[in-house]
Amino acid sequence: MSTNRDEQLWKLAKQRANFQRNLVYYFVVNTFLWIIWWFTSNTKNFQGIPWPCWVMLGWGLGLVFQYFAAYGGSKESLTDKEYEKLKKEKEENPQ
Secondary structure (H helix, E strand, C coil): CCCCCCHHHHHHHHHHHHHHHHHHHHHHHHHHHHHHHHHHCCCCCCCCCCCHHHHHHHHHHHHHHHHHHHHCCCHHHHHHHHHHHHHHHHHHCCC
């Protein structure tokens, strides 16, 4: 393992790997929960919302936040982009 790696990129790589791993867990566990629901409930006369929906909703919301943290960019990167934009504008129009 290289010791002279970019720490920001390493942190981002870890976030993305964790998101991908959690996405696989999400699908595996929720598939299992739906199978349990299917075999333990009376699906012919069922009315209402199946309980696995609540698990999917809560966990899915957490995955959405994790996705944006890993792929949507962080506050620091947005700040860096804005800073570079302002710096470029200032260089083009010195006053």
